[in-house]
Amino acid sequence: MxxxxxxxxxxxxxxxxxxxxxxxxxxxxxxxxxxxxxxxxxxxxxxxxxxxxxxxxxxxxxxxxxxxxxxxxxxxxxxxxxxxxxxxxxxxxxxxxxxxxxxxxxxxxxxxxxxxxxxxxxxxxxxxxxxxxxxxxxxxxxxxxxxxxxxxxxxxxxxxxxxxxxxxxxxxxxxxxxxxxxxxxxxxxxxxxxxxxxxxxxxxxxQLHLNRSLHDRLTGLPNRDLLDDRINQALALARRDQARHAGFFVDLDGFKNINDRLGHDHGDIVLRSVARRLESVMRETDTISRIGGDEFFVLIQDIGSCDSAAHLAEKLIAVIEQPIPELPGRHELSASIGICLFPRAGLANTPDSIIRSADLAMYQAKADGRRCHRFAEMLA
Known part of the structure; x- marks a missing residue:
């Protein structure tokens, strides 16, 4: 004191x-x-x-x-x-x-x-x-x-x-x-x-208890509760300024093999490393959330065009694929990304619907060979 x-x-x-x-x-x-x-x-x-x-x-x-x-x-x-x-x-x-x-x-x-x-x-x-x-x-x-x-x-x-x-x-x-x-x-x-x-x-x-209740303990990233609040803020901003935002559902490819082969401690190292890398390429106005396991969600405000979203997805995959020095031996880590642009017609435009749409697009990326991105709009 x-x-x-x-x-x-x-x-x-x-x-x-x-x-x-x-x-x-x-x-x-x-x-x-x-x-x-x-x-x-x-x-x-x-x-x-x-x-x-x-x-x-x-x-x-x-x-x-x-x-x-x-x-x-x-x-x-x-x-x-x-x-x-x-x-x-x-x-x-x-x-x-x-x-x-x-x-x-x-x-x-x-x-x-x-x-x-x-x-x-x-x-x-x-x-x-x-x-x-x-x-x-x-x-x-x-x-x-x-x-x-x-x-x-x-x-x-x-x-x-x-x-x-x-x-x-x-x-x-x-x-x-x-x-x-x-x-x-x-x-x-x-x-x-x-x-x-x-x-x-x-x-x-x-404040510490509040931060703990709204952040993932392993990575320190916002959890699902805080993510929902940020998406609602983005939706309110879109109604006022006609802005267009994007949600990126990021699922790690190859994480399960690393976790099974090297153990949970090294798996935690991977998750923390990915979290820091995602933060390094995002703006302060964007939100990166860990919503469970090896799944992350990136909320980008005022994304602009589909081309900008696609370019950012490729950038995220590239940064995730970089070697992690703390891991012994060789490892293959990449990501499959589903993208949901919002608000858009035909979508409920709620946090649940946006995350679910991006999640379905991510599964399509997995089905198409992984290490790629897909747009939810293409699946509608």
Whole structure:
């Protein structure tokens, strides 16, 4: 499982980190917007008790600071609706928490010492707000709150020289708020990332089981279920674009002799080798399926003409006949191919009818001496 850095909680694997960031972005947008709106409401409600603690001659200054502090959150709220926010969201969200704390420090700077008890609880709320509500990562919230704590001590411990008892008591509660809020934020992000890894693991397992259920285990090629789905897609495309497709039923000539003479292990080598060779000459839009034993089905979209189909069949036979280095001694391997062009009149134009028509054409190729191809249309 992908490891996380113990302090920053970032994934060591950059691709996993990017996937996680994209995964949480919708939730982060909603959480950030809700936190900004809630924070603005609380910030204004805080002003409802200004008259009880703030001297009348300082009310205007305190409200000016409060309004200025809200400019950053409102700006970030607007930015959250822009594409830019998808790549650069941590800095603006962190600035929201920082502006809340700096606004309270600025208010406290203007107020007399006896009013400190009025602003100080707000600083504790700002600490929890940055750690636990905005959506900022733990490491960013930690850096912001440590900076706020240092600034507070410089301004009120060195410049204004608050009494030692007041400074010590306020530092105790600020540090406690950082420890409690930081621990909660750390654990929440840790579990959120662990849950993401578990979801990725489960998705990978589901995809693996799905691939196994739709692919042949020996060759890795699509099986009959997936082939039927691809044929249905081709039929839908033909109805829309009037395209013409082709199904090639490929049966190996000489495979039984190799399998009986050299054993099943070497027979499996032959089947895997044929599968890789067929893949090497096909386009990505085509489908190669193993539908049982030594039988393969090749679905070619937009084949064009009968001549193109015949040329491709000869090419497939030639590539199958090439020697297989892994087999001991000499061996003779070739293929008989039945071709069904579709859609066409007189055919049900379903996966079963297309495969069955190509299968019958393949048996005609067998009857005509093998190592050749025949068209289902010629048999109709």
């Amino acid at each position: 992908t490891r996380m850095h113990l302090l920053t909680l970032g994934f060591h694997d950059s691709a996993t980190e990017l996937a996680f960031v994209r995964h949480i972005l919708p939730r982060l947008r909603l959480q950030g917007r809700a936190a900004i709106i809630l924070g603005a409401v609380v910030y204004f409600l805080y002003g409802a008790v200004d008259h009880l603690f703030v001297p009348a001659n300082l009310l205007g200054q305190v409200w000016l600071v409060r309004v200025l502090a809200l400019i950053v959150p409102l700006g970030v709220l607007i930015l959250s609706y822009l594409p830019w926010f998808a790549r650069h969201n941590q800095l603006p969200l962190g600035l929201v928490g920082l502006s809340a704390a700096l606004g309270l420090i600025a208010m406290l700077w203007y107020l007399p010492l006896e009013s400190a008890a009025y602003c100080f609880p707000g600083m504790m709320l700002a600490t929890f707000y940055t750690y636990n509500l905005l959506g900022t990562r733990f490491i960013h919230a930690l850096l912001i709150n440590v900076a706020v704590l240092l600034l507070y001590n410089v301004l009120f411990g060195v410049v204004r020289e608050f009494p030692e008892a007041v400074l010590l008591s306020q530092n105790f509660f600020l540090i406690s708020a950082n420890l409690i809020g930081g621990a909660a934020g750390y654990l929440a992000e840790f579990h959120r990332r662990q849950l993401f890894l578990r979801e990725v693991q489960l998705d990978d397992e589901r």
